[in-house]
Amino acid sequence: MALMPKRVKHRKSQRGRIRGDATRGNTVAFGEFGLQSTQPGHISAATIEACRIAANQYIRGDGKLYIRIFPNKSVTARPLETRQGKGKGEPDHWVAVVRPGTVLFEIAGASKEAARDCFHRVAHKLPVKVRLIERRPVA
């Protein structure tokens, strides 16, 4: 089952525009390697779930996967073969808003080669271009 919020203030939200780079959530915080987005985009809950399954199937027993994004924005859709009008459609799915620089996933306890191979599989499922990053040196 896909991720979504437990409680919300409003069922529907406006689409909005994704401007600028990520100023938060742009560093590796939990693991040693991370998958960082280089493009803006919306990543659906189903996509995150597919990535989680693909990553866990690869690193099973050799590391731990952290998911750093959460789909907290609803996207509405109109039923098929209906006329336009009659107000906004009903919530259809949930997406995470991703800015360039956002760290999407992290891996802990795995080698760099394993993390690269794992994220290579995950990257095929994502609608944004991504890159592998490592933890920054301690200042």
Next chain:
Amino acid sequence: MATIERLAAQKRDEIGTTACRRLRRNGQIPANVFGHQQDPVAVKIVADDLRPIIHGRAHVVDLNIDGAVEKALIREVAWDTYGKYVRHVDFLRVSEDERVTASVPLQFVGTPVGLQNGGIMEQPLHAVEVECLAIAIPDVFKVRVNELDVDDSLSVSDIKDIPEGVTILDPPESVIVQVVPAPTEEELEAELEEEGAVPAEPELITRESDEDEEESSSDD
């Protein structure tokens, strides 16, 4: 403890976003020097000079500001979004006999036995806070982990070879590394089934539901 590198800096009059952007375009990095109850000084550094110092894990540098040399601790480094370029550096003036706090990364030596026995190594702490002389900040704490089996852990108190005069500020019982059993096939499947019970749409936060919560909390 790394050797203390020299770093040349020039005072700058260009202050503000536009001026700093112009500096960065010209291969320089804006920085500030403060501390010792003196006025903060805005300086600029050549990016190519700073890069090896940052990647060499140096903590203290001999900062040469227009000919006047003073010791400074690299207090904070601001990176760009992709972690590729340094955008700004904060330097704290220090003297040789001054005690400061700093973060020292942990480096694990060896492969835990538990990994062969179906475990996963987790690292809750990647660096520890220490208090020591400014010129004696350790580069790294090496921790041997090859004897760790599944369900074993090491805490801050297990860090050995701490140099004299260095005090670790993190609580001694804080776990730095642990080997936990890897999830089995059944656990992963159970996790998927458990998630299937989530309702189709989230609960709506309304004024009525908030009042109900307040009433139930006042009843308690």
